[in-house]
Amino acid sequence: MLDDKDRAILNELEKDSRRSTKSIAKDLNIPRATVHERIRRMMERGIIKGFTVVPDFGKLGEPVTAFILVSFLPNNNQSQRELADKISHLDGVHEVHLISGEHDILLKVRGESMERIGDLVIDKIRQMDGVGRTLTCTCFATVKDE
Numbered sequence: 001m002l003d004d005k006d007r008a009i010l011n012e013l014e015k016d017s018r019r020s021t022k023s024i025a026k027d028l029n030i031p032r033a034t035v036h037e038r039i040r041r042m043m044e045r046g047i048i049k050g051f052t053v054v055p056d057f058g059k060l061g062e063p064v065t066a067f068i069l070v071s072f073l074p075n076n077n078q079s080q081r082e083l084a085d086k087i088s089h090l091d092g093v094h095e096v097h098l099i100s101g102e103h104d105i106l107l108k109v110r111g112e113s114m115e116r117i118g119d120l121v122i123d124k125i126r127q128m129d130g131v132g133r134t135l136t137c138t139c140f141a142t143v144k145d146e
Contacts (some may be wrong), residue, residue, distance in 0.1 A: 008028050009035055009042075010047070017052065036123070057065075062110040066110075066117050066137060067137045068109060069134065071103050071105065073132040087128065090124055093108075093109050107125075112138060121136055
């Protein structure tokens with residue numbers, strides 16, 4: 001699907017998506033027009049979904065990260081996907097994944113303190129129709145975050 005040049009360009013963009021095509025072309029010894037065209041094609045094919053910023057959440061007042069496992073209680077009112085979508089709109093929820101195993105939904109949340117994350121779990125998530133039980137795992141340190 002991708003050749004070595006595409007992968008090299010993608011790797012450079014993953015390091016810093018603000019880099020110019022000229023800079024990438026120079027570092028990879030590929031013509032600038034080729035880099036530009038390959039980026040355009042990867043975007044058209046959906047390989048590159050977008051360009052983003054990776055904030056320092058500690059400096060934004062949300063230094064605490066936790067992962068929450070949610071068990072879904074099936075009912076006639078909503079599906080697991082619908083519950084996951086509702087959870088995704090809560091403040092502090094940064095990622096929502098449908099998973100297999102003992103739990104059904106995995107959340108990555110951030111907050112100013114464990115108390116605030118606890119408020120999110122107790123006052124919002126556990127109160128939602130379709131939520132069975134939750135298991136919260138605190139993050140001590142992040143080694144890699146992509």
